[in-house]
Amino acid sequence: MSRVIHVFRQPERFVAGTVGEPGDRAFYLQAIEEARTISVLLEKQQVSVLAERIEALLTEVNRRFGGEVAAEEVEPSSDNDPLAVPLEEEFRVGTMGLGWDADSKSIVVELLAVTEEEVDESVVLDDTEEGPDALRVFLSPPQARAFADRAEKVVSAGRAPCPLCAEPLDPEGHVCIRLNGFHQRSPMGGAEAAE
Numbered sequence: 156m157s158r159v160i161h162v163f164r165q166p167e168r169f170v171a172g173t174v175g176e177p178g179d180r181a182f183y184l185q186a187i188e189e190a191r192t193i194s195v196l197l198e199k200q201q202v203s204v205l206a207e208r209i210e211a212l213l214t215e216v217n218r219r220f221g222g223e224v225a226a227e228e229v230e231p232s233s234d235n236d237p238l239a240v241p242l243e244e245e246f247r248v249g250t251m252g253l254g255w256d257a258d259s260k261s262i263v264v265e266l267l268a269v270t271e272e273e274v275d276e277s278v279v280l281d282d283t284e285e286g287p288d289a290l291r292v293f294l295s296p297p298q299a300r301a302f303a304d305r306a307e308k309v310v311s312a313g314r315a316p317c318p319l320c321a322e323p324l325d326p327e328g329h330v331c332i333r334l335n336g337f338h339q340r341s342p343m344g345g346a347e348a349a350e
Contacts, residue, residue, distance in 0.1 A: 171306040172238035197248035206306035
């Protein structure tokens with residue numbers, strides 16, 4: 156069966172968002188263009204890495220093509236709206252690709268579906284017939300920066316980290332590894348002896 160590549164060349168919206176409570180959140184990326192909406196499920200760490208890599212790519216693009224790209228930048232407004240509903244997962248993301256399209260002066264984000272087979276690097280950012288389904292989004296540098304900013308906020312909006320071990324604190328507290336598991340730390344900072 157041939158792959159399906161959902162291409163968004165001028166998305167009205169491309170955002171990271173979550174469903175659920177901190178500690179039990181599902182992370183999504185959602186692209187909207189005209190009447191089309193595609194949502195893909197991924198891990199928190201993938202959202203974080205994508206935001207970091209987009210920032211690094213924007214820095215490199217600015218270093219190489221600074222004047223050309225910066226002259227066309229218009230700051231987009233902040234998008235703090237929730238994900239569009241109904242939220243229907245197209246696929247779970249396995250492999251991610253990132254690139255610069257010099258013709259359109261766009262950051263290209265490609266998200267490939269999880270597959271049991273090893274993904275050949277040649278299918279990333281390519282239109283080959285074989286390979287996993289994909290979502291390909293073209294973002295102007297300001298759109299890419301806005302995506303990365305929101306993604307970082309979404310990732311950091313989870314549970315507060317333990318001041319000792321940096322693991323997320325549950326509302327009930329957790330067994331802190333820095334205390335060798337002998338004390339249970341509560342979110343208020345107190346410690347109780349664990350038995």
